[in-house]
Amino acid sequence: MTESTEPIIILDRADIYQGERPVLNDVHFEIKNGEFVYMIGRTGSGKSSLLKTLYADLWLHTGSAKVVGYELHNIKRSDIPFLRRKIGIVFQDFQLLSDRSVEDNLSFVLKATGWDDKGKISKRIAEVLMQVGLGTAQKRMPHQLSGGEQQRVVIARAMLNEPRILIADEPTGNLDPEVAEQIMQVFKTINNAGVAILMATHNHEFLRKFPARVLKCENGSVIEG
Numbered sequence: 135m136t137e138s139t140e141p142i143i144i145l146d147r148a149d150i151y152q153g154e155r156p157v158l159n160d161v162h163f164e165i166k167n168g169e170f171v172y173m174i175g176r177t178g179s180g181k182s183s184l185l186k187t188l189y190a191d192l193w194l195h196t197g198s199a200k201v202v203g204y205e206l207h208n209i210k211r212s213d214i215p216f217l218r219r220k221i222g223i224v225f226q227d228f229q230l231l232s233d234r235s236v237e238d239n240l241s242f243v244l245k246a247t248g249w250d251d252k253g254k255i256s257k258r259i260a261e262v263l264m265q266v267g268l269g270t271a272q273k274r275m276p277h278q279l280s281g282g283e284q285q286r287v288v289i290a291r292a293m294l295n296e297p298r299i300l301i302a303d304e305p306t307g308n309l310d311p312e313v314a315e316q317i318m319q320v321f322k323t324i325n326n327a328g329v330a331i332l333m334a335t336h337n338h339e340f341l342r343k344f345p346a347r348v349l350k351c352e353n354g355s356v357i358e359g
């Protein structure tokens with residue numbers, strides 16, 4: 135199967151653990167290219183643990199999982215940075231480096247992932263900022279940005295290496311409802327451009343306003359919602 139037709143994520147009989155403690159059992163689902171999928175469930179139901187497993191922050195103990203072509207049950211530690219390069223990861227807390235400008239936050243990531251041509255770096259930074267609606271923010275410092283703007287920069291940062299999927303863990307949790315909806319629009323725009331999105335959220339308003347497939351963590355299982 136070619137990269138373009140194989141699902142981006144395939145989980146089969148996967149058990150998700152926090153340390154020795156099982157959190158989710160017998161998880162199986164697939165996410166195809168370009169899909170938008172919500173992950174919902176009560177606090178502590180295992181959403182973050184599952185997402186962390188997908189980007190190899192938690193180890194997959196039993197079952198199998200293939201994410202952007204990498205088999206998590208067989209993955210070598212040295213392959214994990216390459217797996218993460220093909221996934222864009224967005225968290226609730228913005229995690230920008232506070233001592234440098236937007237441009238420097240983004241170029242830091244590009245340089246760390248092998249980019250060395252200054253012209254290409256600036257062009258890519260301009261492209262991703264445009265994609266998130268922050269076309270002129272290059273020189274601003276994180277503290278000069280609103281929470282919503284900071285989250286846009288974080289999404290831009292996740293897009294730098296053209297991931298096939300964005301994994302977002304409660305990306306609007308710290309934002310007021312109006313700004314949260316604007317950030318949701320940014321994810322929608324990125325999704326319309328062909329990037330799959332897997333978003334854990336407690337915001338049920340999104341599910342109503344922007345309907346999409348739902349996976350629900352409940353009683354130690356993941357079910358289609």
Ligand SMILES: Nc1ncnc2c1ncn2[C@@H]1O[C@H](COP(=O)(O)OP(=O)(O)OP(=O)(O)O)[C@@H](O)[C@H]1O
Pocket residue numbers: 152153157175176177178179180181182183184351
């Ligand atoms: N670092 C950790 N060490 C040990 N147990 C943890 C750790 N993080 C989470 N857990 C436990 O694992 C279970 C699943 O938590 P997880 O954070 O995955 O849930 P969640 O659905 O993402 O919750 P929330 O909606 O609050 O983010 C919970 O019982 C939690 O207490």
